[in-house]
Amino acid sequence: xxxxxxxxxxxxxxxxxxxxxxxxxxxxxxxxxxxxxxxxxxxxxxxxxxxxxxxxxxxxxxxxxxxxxxxxxxxxxxxxxxxxxxxxx
Amino acid sequence: xxxxxxxxxxxxxxxxxxxxxxxxxxxxxxxxxxxxxxxxxxxxxxxxxxxxxxxxxxxxxxxxxxxxxxxxxxxxxxxxxxxxxxxxxxxxxxxxxxxxxxxxxxxxxxxxxxxxxxxxxxxxxxxxxxxxxxxxxxxxxxxxxxxxxxxxxxxxxxxxxxxxxxxxxxxxxxxxxxxxxxxxxxxxxxxxxxxxxxxxxxxxxxxxxxxxxxxxxxxxxxxxxxxxxxxxxxxxxxxxxxxxxxxxxxxxxxxxxxxxxxxxxxxxxxxxxxxxxxxxxxxxxxxxxxxxxxxxxxxxxxxxxxxxxxxxxxxxxxxxxxxxxxxxxxxxxxxxxxxxxxxxxxxxxxxxxxxxxxxxxxxxxxxxxxxxxxxxxxxxxxxxxxxxxxxxxxxxxxxxxxxxxxxxxxxxxxxxxxxxxxxxxxxxxxxxxxxxxxxxxxxxxxxx
Amino acid sequence: xxxxxxxxxxxxxxxxxxxxxxxxxxxxxxxxxxxxxxxxxxxxxxxxxxxxxxxxxxxxxxxxxxxxxxxxxxxxxxxxxxxxxxxxxxxxxxxxxxxxxxxxxxxxxxxxxxxxxxxxxxxxxxxxxxxxxxxxxxxxxxxxxxxxxxxxxxxxxxxxxxxxxxxxxxxxxxxxxxxxxxxxxxxxxxxxxxxxxxxxxxxxxxxxxxxxxxxxxxxxxxxxxxxxxxxxxxxxxxxxxxxxxxxxxxxxxxxxxxxxxxxxxxxxxxxxxxxxxxxxxxxxxxxxxxxxxxxxxxxxxxxxxxxxxxxxxxxxxxxxxxxxxxxxxxxxxxxxxxxxxxxxxxxxxxxxxxxxxxxxxxxxxxxxxxxxxxxxxxxxxxxxxxxxxxxxxxxxxxxxxxxxxxxxxxxxxxxxxxxxxxxxxxxxxxx
Numbered sequence: 001x002x003x004x005x006x007x008x009x010x011x012x013x014x015x016x017x018x019x020x021x022x023x024x025x026x027x028x029x030x031x032x033x034x035x036x037x038x039x040x041x042x043x044x045x046x047x048x049x050x051x052x053x054x055x056x057x058x059x060x061x062x063x064x065x066x067x068x069x070x071x072x073x074x075x076x077x078x079x080x081x082x083x084x085x086x087x088x089x
Numbered sequence: 090x091x092x093x094x095x096x097x098x099x100x101x102x103x104x105x106x107x108x109x110x111x112x113x114x115x116x117x118x119x120x121x122x123x124x125x126x127x128x129x130x131x132x133x134x135x136x137x138x139x140x141x142x143x144x145x146x147x148x149x150x151x152x153x154x155x156x157x158x159x160x161x162x163x164x165x166x167x168x169x170x171x172x173x174x175x176x177x178x179x180x181x182x183x184x185x186x187x188x189x190x191x192x193x194x195x196x197x198x199x200x201x202x203x204x205x206x207x208x209x210x211x212x213x214x215x216x217x218x219x220x221x222x223x224x225x226x227x228x229x230x231x232x233x234x235x236x237x238x239x240x241x242x243x244x245x246x247x248x249x250x251x252x253x254x255x256x257x258x259x260x261x262x263x264x265x266x267x268x269x270x271x272x273x274x275x276x277x278x279x280x281x282x283x284x285x286x287x288x289x290x291x292x293x294x295x296x297x298x299x300x301x302x303x304x305x306x307x308x309x310x311x312x313x314x315x316x317x318x319x320x321x322x323x324x325x326x327x328x329x330x331x332x333x334x335x336x337x338x339x340x341x342x343x344x345x346x347x348x349x350x351x352x353x354x355x356x357x358x359x360x361x362x363x364x365x366x367x368x369x370x371x372x373x374x375x376x377x378x379x380x381x382x383x384x385x386x387x388x389x390x391x392x393x394x395x396x397x398x399x400x401x402x403x404x405x406x407x408x409x410x411x412x413x414x415x416x417x418x419x420x421x422x423x424x425x426x427x428x429x430x431x432x433x434x435x436x437x438x439x440x441x442x443x444x445x446x447x448x449x450x451x452x453x454x455x456x457x458x459x460x461x462x463x464x465x466x467x468x469x470x471x472x473x474x475x476x477x478x479x480x481x482x483x484x485x486x487x488x489x490x491x492x493x494x495x496x497x498x499x500x501x502x503x504x505x506x507x508x509x510x511x512x513x514x515x516x517x518x519x520x521x522x523x524x525x526x527x528x529x530x531x532x533x534x535x536x537x
Numbered sequence: 538x539x540x541x542x543x544x545x546x547x548x549x550x551x552x553x554x555x556x557x558x559x560x561x562x563x564x565x566x567x568x569x570x571x572x573x574x575x576x577x578x579x580x581x582x583x584x585x586x587x588x589x590x591x592x593x594x595x596x597x598x599x600x601x602x603x604x605x606x607x608x609x610x611x612x613x614x615x616x617x618x619x620x621x622x623x624x625x626x627x628x629x630x631x632x633x634x635x636x637x638x639x640x641x642x643x644x645x646x647x648x649x650x651x652x653x654x655x656x657x658x659x660x661x662x663x664x665x666x667x668x669x670x671x672x673x674x675x676x677x678x679x680x681x682x683x684x685x686x687x688x689x690x691x692x693x694x695x696x697x698x699x700x701x702x703x704x705x706x707x708x709x710x711x712x713x714x715x716x717x718x719x720x721x722x723x724x725x726x727x728x729x730x731x732x733x734x735x736x737x738x739x740x741x742x743x744x745x746x747x748x749x750x751x752x753x754x755x756x757x758x759x760x761x762x763x764x765x766x767x768x769x770x771x772x773x774x775x776x777x778x779x780x781x782x783x784x785x786x787x788x789x790x791x792x793x794x795x796x797x798x799x800x801x802x803x804x805x806x807x808x809x810x811x812x813x814x815x816x817x818x819x820x821x822x823x824x825x826x827x828x829x830x831x832x833x834x835x836x837x838x839x840x841x842x843x844x845x846x847x848x849x850x851x852x853x854x855x856x857x858x859x860x861x862x863x864x865x866x867x868x869x870x871x872x873x874x875x876x877x878x879x880x881x882x883x884x885x886x887x888x889x890x891x892x893x894x895x896x897x898x899x900x901x902x903x904x905x906x907x908x909x910x911x912x913x914x915x916x917x918x919x920x921x922x923x924x925x926x927x928x929x930x931x932x933x934x935x936x937x938x939x940x941x942x943x944x945x946x947x948x949x950x951x952x953x954x955x956x957x958x959x960x961x962x963x964x965x966x967x968x
Contacts, residue, residue, distance in 0.1 A: 009410055009413055009414055009417075010410065012413055012417075012780070012784045012786075013368060013372070013409050013410060013413040014375075014391070014394045014395045014398050014615055015395070015398055015401070015406055015409055015410060016395045016396070016398070016399055017406065021403065021406070025403070025406060025407055025410065028407055028467070028468050029407065029410060029411055029414070031467070031468070031469055032360075032407075032411060032468055032469060032472075033411070033414070035357060035469050035472075036357045036360070036361055036415070036424060038354070038357055039354050039357050039358060039361075039424075039427055039428065039431060040423070040427075042351070042354050042427070042431055044351070044354075044427075044430045044431050044433075044434035045430060045433060045434050045437070046430060047429075047430060047433040047434075048426050048429040048430055048433075049429065049433055050268055050429060050788075050789035050791055051254070051255075051268050051298060051485070051791065051794065052254050052268065052269075052432065052436055052483070052484050052485025052486075052509075053253065053254055053255055053300070053485050053509050055255060055297075055298055055300050055794045056300065056301070056794075057297075057794050057795065057796050057797060058292075058294075058296075058297045058299075058583065058584075058794065059583070059584055059585070059586035059589065059796070060294065060552075060555075060556075060557065060583040060584060060585050060586060061585075061586060061587075062550050062551050062552050062585050062586060062587035062588070063551065063552065063557065064551055064552050064557055064558070064559050065552075065557035066558070066559075067556075067557075067558065067570065067571030067572070069145075069162040069163065070162075070567070070568070070570060070571075071162075072145075072146070072160070072161075072162025072163075073162050073567075073570060073571070073572065073575055073577065074567065075160065075162070076158075076159065076160055076162070076378065076379040076380075076577075077377070077378050077379065078377070078382070079567075080667060081566075081667075082565055082566040082567055082568075082669075083566045083567065083660070083667035083668060083669055084377075084378065084566075084567060084667070084668040084669075084670070085377070085386060085665050085666075085667060085668075086377050086386070086390070086617035086618075086659070086665065086666040086667070086668050087377065087383075087385075087386050087388060087389070087390040087393035087394070087617055087665065087666060088386060088387055088388065088389055088390060088393070088661075088662075088663075088664060088665055088666060089389075089390055089616075089617060089659065089661050089666050142579070143578070143579040149578070149579070151578070156578065159578060161572070161577065161578070161579055162572060162577070163572055163579070163580075165579060259581065260579070260580070260581050261579040261580075262579060263578040263579050264578075264792075266791075267791035267792050268791035294583065295581060295583060296581050296583075296792075297581065297582065297583055297584065297792060297793050297794055298791070298792065298793075298794060365786075365788050366788065366791055368613075368786075369611050369613055369622075369623050369786075369788060372613055372615070372621065372622035372623055373576050373578070373620065373621045373622045373623075375615065375617075375622060377617070378575065378576075378577075378620070379577060379578065380578075386664060386665035386666075387664045387665065390615070390616065390617050390666070391615065394615055413786060416786035416787070416788050417783055417784070417786055418782045418783045418785070418786070418787075419783060421786075421787075425788060
């Protein structure tokens, strides 16, 4: 994989690597991808179902139900006047 | 001496019993690192929870530094159910970060194998297996994506049971790969296993993929050995496995051999799907709403996120990058969609075999390795250790690893697989097996 | 010139798309939240049945096709307002595709209709951002058109038709509508993102047409780019770098299953344009007058449908105009009932009957009561919030407002003029 493409991937997933990590992981990823390429010629059925079993649909009813531990959610975060503080945009 | 949880639960225990229990676990845990966090109990039957399953008000990190400090404000559905059944929460069990590992070493303090502390406990539910191997009366709520229950269960000599995908609610599970993740149970015997599974299975208004299909118990005395699952197994493991087959034949089972060429594709298909899904699940960790906190709010969000995400371990980073790659628009057909197609082809092939038989194999292709040995493995070598546990996991098929012999003092496990929703057939199989085999344990904390 | 629109409208469900939190804005931030709409680790989505039903109903109203099964995907991108760093939306089997909306002399094709979740509300501060997750997880329908709109007038008419179609689905897109605008005068397409409200959308389009024309006239190139609209300065400008399809890396949402759209029971949608056309052909209504009266008024439509075989078109129009005077007032239902009663009793609609009816409703006293007039004025201003802003800058708008209210509600202009200044002062002082 070209360095440019690898860097683009890193940017896409917001991952930053140290110099040592960079060479090691890039190398690993190249060998894993070439391992993945072994599926190229596999004969298989065209069925991209995305669960291993058939699941009967489950739907939620449009009936409000208040979550009883909002405080527990907010305790995890940093808040300011009930707003959650996030990074600058 | 009580053997099963049901017997144990019917006996009155004085406060001193629990005091000793807490003390003994704490002491041994300092050496074996089965638990990331221990909670003192004073009544009931102890249950432990893998650290990627939420317990209300208890730090849940999924073994990752990026979730350090995350206090879930709710119970996972399984935890809610088992609490209601008067079990007591004893602690969060250690694991490979987000479940990314076969040996339990991708975390700060890896759990050690109670039979030989220089050897790994297996992963990713390493702590759950160790806890089960040291506690006499206890249920471990564990989770498997690609073999995370079977592998450590085999290395630690306990029963590891992975139900059909969707049979147990995943609500409250910190996701690795949502179409593959299955919450299951580790226990010491079939009675405890059945007891726990009866409690935790069933539909849930909070998990769309949890089904209300009836769980069946279609029994058969036909066993199938699949060539592709045993061909790369080390000979020191293959020999006792062949003796196991002889023993089972003596108990009335028939054994057939068969080749399923397509299974060779299970490892790449599994890793493609699991990494694609994992890379989206791990996108949410950006360092400000929960867990690891980045306080540099003045940085632009992109830099803020990128800096926060350096807290991931190496294997997590590798999988996020790879997962992002395989679902990129330009290669998605080649990897992601192709892997889905392969999975469905494998499922069809396995289900055909499972119509009238159980599939049996060793659980792991190697003897329990030392920590020093697994450090040397490349990622691809490492992934190939999952060759036997991946096919049933990829296919959402119920499977179970059970101890069947001891080699040089270490337990060895075998895996049996049955068809979707035929979960109880595995427990029945184990009940029959227990008549001729009694597992051994080095520790029996809490025995009465 | 080619314009394509992506319009997001919030659905009027009681709860959010994937959890049971109230779908309701709140003055207190982060009140209607739970682990699911916060994207907390361990939580999972459960699709709201009603939201799915409404999305399929819109699909029908916009004459879209639907797959037997509807599925969802994860669209991955990073922004502080997006709790899971992916949005659950639709791509491979959306709620609808290949539809159309008719306007005068042509058809605007609808490419896709998808059901998705709204991110949180984000406020930009100097050194950080502030987030309110009350809005996170609100069900949205995104309507994507083909680039079939060729002029400002067509855009106007399309939005008018769409508003009416959605009005009959219980959705008021005047309230809170967000849109992305794709516009190309030359070869390259410019995308203007995150425009709020129809008025801003038209302003942004006008600005882009002018900007791109000037570039072309000057012999310069229009760049393919994403821009954003600045409401206060009324200009578009180059915006932050956004992920492209390559980076979104869509995958199926494995926490959700497929949904069988054929099992959902959907009544035949009301398309006011077709109904008005049919009525004018069959019963001799003036198309324009009738359209204006029924495009955004369910009651009027009911009244016409009931009366069309029993009364002549002019009598019916007269009745509708009475009803219209009570728009936005608390006694509209009462007036409607009185009119229906009149029709049921098959009473002739003459000048006398109308006067009698008005007397029966004590309309005269209503007209002269300052409270009633204030109520009407406030309702009018609520619907036309920009009027107040305009008035602040330019007092001449006053007469225009008096005119509009007088005409719309059939009031006396002297009374309106008296009360309007008092109401305006009150609104401005209290804001």
